[in-house]
Amino acid sequence: MTSSKLLMDQVSKEFGDGETSAKVLDNISLDIKGGEFVAVVGPSGSGKSTFLSIAGALLSPTRGRIWMGDQEVTRLPAKQMNQLRLRHIGFVFQSSNLIPYLTVRDQLLLMAKLANQHGQEPQRRADDLLHRLGLSHRKSRHPESLSGGERQRVAIARAWMNDPELILADEPTASLDSERGRTVVQMLADEVKLRRKAAIMVTHDKRMLDLCDRVVYIEDGKLSERTQPIVL
Amino acid sequence: MFLALRELQHAKLRYLLIGFIMVLIAWLVLFVTGLAQGLSSDNASSIQNMKADYLVLQEESDHRINRSVLTGEIWNEVQSRPGGNPATPLGVHMNTLTKEGSAAKFDVAFFAIDVESMLAPRVVEGTMISNTDADLVMADRSLKEDGYRLGDRIVDQATGATFTIAAFTEGQSFSHAPVIHMNFEGWKALQPNPAKPAPIYNAIAWNGTPEQKEALVRDVSGIEMITKEEALQGIPGFQEEQGSLTMMIVFLFVIAAFVLAVFFYVMTIQKINQFGVLKAIGAGTGYLVRSLIFQVLTLTIVSLAISIGLTYGVSLLLSGIVPFSLTPSVVLLCSLLFLAVSLMGSLLSLYRVIKIDAIEAIGRAA
Numbered sequence: 211m212t213s214s215k216l217l218m219d220q221v222s223k224e225f226g227d228g229e230t231s232a233k234v235l236d237n238i239s240l241d242i243k244g245g246e247f248v249a250v251v252g253p254s255g256s257g258k259s260t261f262l263s264i265a266g267a268l269l270s271p272t273r274g275r276i277w278m279g280d281q282e283v284t285r286l287p288a289k290q291m292n293q294l295r296l297r298h299i300g301f302v303f304q305s306s307n308l309i310p311y312l313t314v315r316d317q318l319l320l321m322a323k324l325a326n327q328h329g330q331e332p333q334r335r336a337d338d339l340l341h342r343l344g345l346s347h348r349k350s351r352h353p354e355s356l357s358g359g360e361r362q363r364v365a366i367a368r369a370w371m372n373d374p375e376l377i378l379a380d381e382p383t384a385s386l387d388s389e390r391g392r393t394v395v396q397m398l399a400d401e402v403k404l405r406r407k408a409a410i411m412v413t414h415d416k417r418m419l420d421l422c423d424r425v426v427y428i429e430d431g432k433l434s435e436r437t438q439p440i441v442l
Numbered sequence: 443m444f445l446a447l448r449e450l451q452h453a454k455l456r457y458l459l460i461g462f463i464m465v466l467i468a469w470l471v472l473f474v475t476g477l478a479q480g481l482s483s484d485n486a487s488s489i490q491n492m493k494a495d496y497l498v499l500q501e502e503s504d505h506r507i508n509r510s511v512l513t514g515e516i517w518n519e520v521q522s523r524p525g526g527n528p529a530t531p532l533g534v535h536m537n538t539l540t541k542e543g544s545a546a547k548f549d550v551a552f553f554a555i556d557v558e559s560m561l562a563p564r565v566v567e568g569t570m571i572s573n574t575d576a577d578l579v580m581a582d583r584s585l586k587e588d589g590y591r592l593g594d595r596i597v598d599q600a601t602g603a604t605f606t607i608a609a610f611t612e613g614q615s616f617s618h619a620p621v622i623h624m625n626f627e628g629w630k631a632l633q634p635n636p637a638k639p640a641p642i643y644n645a646i647a648w649n650g651t652p653e654q655k656e657a658l659v660r661d662v663s664g665i666e667m668i669t670k671e672e673a674l675q676g677i678p679g680f681q682e683e684q685g686s687l688t689m690m691i692v693f694l695f696v697i698a699a700f701v702l703a704v705f706f707y708v709m710t711i712q713k714i715n716q717f718g719v720l721k722a723i724g725a726g727t728g729y730l731v732r733s734l735i736f737q738v739l740t741l742t743i744v745s746l747a748i749s750i751g752l753t754y755g756v757s758l759l760l761s762g763i764v765p766f767s768l769t770p771s772v773v774l775l776c777s778l779l780f781l782a783v784s785l786m787g788s789l790l791s792l793y794r795v796i797k798i799d800a801i802e803a804i805g806r807a808a
Binding site (some may be wrong): 213253263266269289291292293295296297301303307309310311312316318319320321322324352372380391 | 444448449451452453515640644715716719720721722723724725726729799804
């Protein structure tokens with residue numbers, strides 16, 4: 211259990227209360243180890259977003275328990291959830307969601323500032339990350355002057371900045387063409403392998419699944435898994 | 443304040459525009475405040491600078507010094523009371539005067555005082571007059587700008603009485619007219635019936651505690667007592683003048699609050715999605731709130747600094763033309779009020795920022 215980056219044990223989530231409650235996630239169990247890159251696929255309304263919100267410490271489950279590493283994170287006060295997201299989870303959103311008035315380098319440095327890290331070390335870390343993701347020449351640009359693929363790479367760099375244990379990607383390729391999308395996902399996969407961390411990617415794009423180690427399906431709030439990636 | 447500063451830098455035009463509006467409003471606030479203070483002292487600096495706690499007036503005189511008439515008996519009664527409270531009579535007479543040999547007329551207020559009492563004004567030029575020489579008076583130095591000099595002879599238009607200016611005083615005006623101080627010997631010449639021996643006063647300046655004042659009003663019949671503040675309000679036009687300027691200032695503060703509130707609210711609404719992302723990646727609500735407050739304060743302080751500079755600059759250009767007086771303590775008070783108002787204006791935005799849920803960042807393609 212110690213090597214689990216994320217462990218969900220019979221997790222359910224219901225919205226509303228009493229008569230009108232709707233069960234969005236139904237008894238989901240999932241164990242993700244270091245070095246694993248997991249894809250989550252499913253039709254719209256299947257509960258993917260809720261799953262990601264619970265895995266990302268944005269929502270607490272109605273039932274079930276969740277661990278990250280050795281820490282149980284099932285029910286934490288808002289402030290600790292915040293710290294957990296800041297230090298242990300990296301987010302990559304649809305269409306990147308970078309802060310428009312920060313330069314590429316500042317997007318990364320912001321993460322360090324939020325985590326109260328100051329001085330030279332975070333700057334070195336940011337430069338290093340940008341170099342690895344091929345963004346060194348874009349360091350002082352603002353998001354508006356970057357291409358869609360570059361923005362998404364910046365988002366990935368930002369997600370890795372505080373060296374999280376788990377990366378959550380919410381349809382990171384939604385706004386990219388398939389070639390660029392693939393490059394971006396490839397980079398994500400490479401980093402996961404390199405750092406022995408874990409990543410979960412929610413996606414519609416079946417062409418990306420061969421880059422993932424595992425693929426789990428969500429349908430009507432239930433989760434099922436195929437161990438072998440499928441190539442269509 | 444990493445975020446706040448970078449946003450200010452990036453969206454320069456927006457913040458410059460709103461800053462410009464704030465500068466104009468703050469400038470107007472300070473200028474109108476200075477004008478109100480200037481007018482107030484131009485109107486009634488004699489009362490403001492008077493070293494007295496209370497003024498004794500005739501009852502039913504409606505707080506107006508010039509409506510009150512006190513007889514010598516009342517003065518004797520007030521003066522002879524045990525307790526030894528300092529008291530001194532005052533005669534006030536508004537009139538028009540001319541310079542001997544000239545036809546130009548000026549409105550003035552004659553103040554008859556005991557020149558050895560606490561009502562004696564500060565002399566800035568010439569020598570203090572005595573209580574005995576009926577011919578000598580002391581004029582406010584604003585009359586110098588109208589061409590009066592030491593030794594000039596002035597003629598009271600109503601009675602034809604003449605006096606010699608023996609000294610100039612500072613900060614002495616009443617009802618927008620310069621004050622001419624004289625002793626009670628000279629005062630006799632200004633009475634409608636100079637032959638009548640009994641002296642007539644308009645007020646008695648009196649020092650004491652509120653309890654002593656109550657006792658005095660109870661014991662002496664036919665009088666009322668007012669504070670200096672009430673005496674100011676009783677000067678014809680004072681309340682109206684100050685009231686309309688105060689109303690302008692209050693409105694400007696309200697406008698400033700709303701302008702800032704609307705600007706930051708619209709900015710915040712625009713950035714809701716961004717705030718959602720920031721919260722999702724781990725920025726605490728406190729950090730975002732501090733960021734917003736920092737921006738509001740930076741904008742307000744910079745605008746205030748510029749407008750204070752502009753206000754003093756313009757007041758230098760207009761000095762002597764417009765009555766203007768702005769002390770550092772008033773500037774400080776206005777600035778603090780302005781800061782408080784701008785923070786109040788940002789409350790709505792703060793509320794929105796606090797309410798934003800990090801979860802909004804998930805599943806959004808904005």
